[in-house]
Amino acid sequence: MQDFTLANILANLLIATRWTIALSAIAFFGGGIVGFIIMLMRISPNPIIRTISLIYVEIFEATPLLMQLFLVFFGISVLLGLNLSAWAAATIALTTYSSAFLADIWRGSVEAVPRGQWEASRALGLPYIKQLKRIILPQAVRMSIPSTVGFAVQVVKGTSLASVIGFIELTRSASSISNVTFQPFLVYSMAALIYFCLCFPLSLWSKHLEKKFSYEG
Amino acid sequence: MQQPHTQDHAAVLDTAVPIISAQGVDKWYANNFHVLKGISLEVHRGEVVVLMGPSGSGKSTFIRTFNALEAYQKGRIIIDGTELTPKMKNVEAIRREVGMVFQQFNLFPHLTVVENVMLAPMEVRGWSKSQAKSIAGELLERVGILNQAKKYPGQLSGGQQQRVAIARALAMQPKIMLFDEPTSALDPEMVREVLDVMRNLAQSGMTMVCVTHEVGFAREVADRIVLMADGQIVEEATPDEFFSNPKHPRSQQFLSQILS
Numbered sequence: 001m002q003d004f005t006l007a008n009i010l011a012n013l014l015i016a017t018r019w020t021i022a023l024s025a026i027a028f029f030g031g032g033i034v035g036f037i038i039m040l041m042r043i044s045p046n047p048i049i050r051t052i053s054l055i056y057v058e059i060f061e062a063t064p065l066l067m068q069l070f071l072v073f074f075g076i077s078v079l080l081g082l083n084l085s086a087w088a089a090a091t092i093a094l095t096t097y098s099s100a101f102l103a104d105i106w107r108g109s110v111e112a113v114p115r116g117q118w119e120a121s122r123a124l125g126l127p128y129i130k131q132l133k134r135i136i137l138p139q140a141v142r143m144s145i146p147s148t149v150g151f152a153v154q155v156v157k158g159t160s161l162a163s164v165i166g167f168i169e170l171t172r173s174a175s176s177i178s179n180v181t182f183q184p185f186l187v188y189s190m191a192a193l194i195y196f197c198l199c200f201p202l203s204l205w206s207k208h209l210e211k212k213f214s215y216e217g
Numbered sequence: 218m219q220q221p222h223t224q225d226h227a228a229v230l231d232t233a234v235p236i237i238s239a240q241g242v243d244k245w246y247a248n249n250f251h252v253l254k255g256i257s258l259e260v261h262r263g264e265v266v267v268l269m270g271p272s273g274s275g276k277s278t279f280i281r282t283f284n285a286l287e288a289y290q291k292g293r294i295i296i297d298g299t300e301l302t303p304k305m306k307n308v309e310a311i312r313r314e315v316g317m318v319f320q321q322f323n324l325f326p327h328l329t330v331v332e333n334v335m336l337a338p339m340e341v342r343g344w345s346k347s348q349a350k351s352i353a354g355e356l357l358e359r360v361g362i363l364n365q366a367k368k369y370p371g372q373l374s375g376g377q378q379q380r381v382a383i384a385r386a387l388a389m390q391p392k393i394m395l396f397d398e399p400t401s402a403l404d405p406e407m408v409r410e411v412l413d414v415m416r417n418l419a420q421s422g423m424t425m426v427c428v429t430h431e432v433g434f435a436r437e438v439a440d441r442i443v444l445m446a447d448g449q450i451v452e453e454a455t456p457d458e459f460f461s462n463p464k465h466p467r468s469q470q471f472l473s474q475i476l477s
Contacts, residue, residue: 114323116319116321116323117323117325119286119319119323120317120319120323120324120325120382121325122286122312123284123286123312123315123316123317123319123386124312124313124336124337124341124385124386124389125309125310125312125313125337125341125389126309126337126340126341127309130340130341134336134340135325138327139325139326139327142327
């Protein structure tokens with residue numbers, strides 16, 4: 001049987017970490033695009049559009065990400081007869097999950113912009129789209145940056161769940177390696193350390209931004 | 218001789234048509250509170266009308282119907298010949314012509330003072346940056362804030378912010394200016410600088426409707442005082458008549474409260 005050195009284990013984990021980063025990035029940016037659209041629907045003057053987007057957000061916020069992964073992975077093959085790869089299923093599930101949370105974070109920021117800002121821009125004759133683009137969103141974005149970066153941490157950690165549908169990322173790789181080396185404590189500790197190295201800077205950055213934006217007015 | 222005569226006649230007719238005409242306006246809030254009870258008011262070009270009355274009498278709500286910030290359920294409001302209706306397509310076209318100054322200033326905190334003033338002329342009127350900049354400079358000079366043009370609103374005092382807000386509204390070159398308690402949120406020592414700007418504006422011939430409790434300003438600048446109470450107009454009079462000889466008991470009661 002092959003002997004695994006510490007460097008060996010680490011190298012294998014780091015190779016798998018690339019997929020954790022890739023999945024996180026796609027989920028976060030894909031979720032950002034979808035989430036932006038959902039956010040616009042959430043603040044729409046039209047009550048039907050608002051309700052549809054509210055239902056969307058509530059479904060993804062009120063069910064475990066793990067269930068969402070299972071439902072996408074098994075559900076799409078059952079319902080549509082497609083054989084979805086673990087990669088595709090994980091991407092779809094994490095994107096929709098992120099979109100719901102980001103939509104909610106951003107809606108909160110838009111609603112935190114004082115009503116007087118809408119009124120003043122309306123009174124000047126700005127049409128709705130320009131009110132949003134020039135007055136409301138620039139202020140909302142500043143407020144939402146800390147919590148948006150904070151949510152990126154949740155996405156990185158959330159990708160570990162994709163291991164259960166067979167997507168080989170950091171967690172899945174760690175479990176494979178520990179099955180061979182019989183050193184689960186060592187291997188999972190190293191995996192945890194890698195997650196920490198990914199997430200801790202993000203969370204520090206989020207805290208820094210929170211301070212920065214709270215002092216400006 | 219026929220031609221000049223008709224022109225004169227047309228000019229007389231034009232000034233005879235009020236620029237603001239509210240006819241029997243009723244408004245209920247969502248909770249069924251009857252805030253405006255069949256109010257009628259006409260304001261002519263160049264006129265300065267001051268709306269007074271106890272809080273909760275509907276003054277602010279009433280002037281906010283003039284630029285469709287508030288909807289109303291019954292009656293008609295005609296602004297410069299265009300009727301405001303709930304389903305109207307181009308409400309922005311009215312708002313362009315009606316400037317508004319708010320109690321809380323509502324400057325855009327993420328833009329500098331000069332950008333606050335330039336924004337609407339560029340975005341709504343489609344002016345070039347240099348055009349907008351030049352009119353913003355003129356207006357900021359007029360309200361005495363030109364030396365603060367590059368600052369952000371948060372760095373200015375309340376009185377300065379309100380003067381910027383007036384310049385911002387004027388940058389759209391409106392035909393009407395609405396003032397919704399413009400000095401109520403100010404520290405006492407800053408009230409005067411804002412009233413001075415408003416006084417100059419009135420002297421320049423601007424049509425103004427002001428909700429304010431500033432008796433000195435009303436007495437000196439207003440052409441007409443309108444007293445509202447409980448969603449109705451109870452008295453309309455010249456400042457002299459109103460302050461020296463109020464007719465309605467509600468006016469007498471109101472004046473005794475604010476003058477004591």
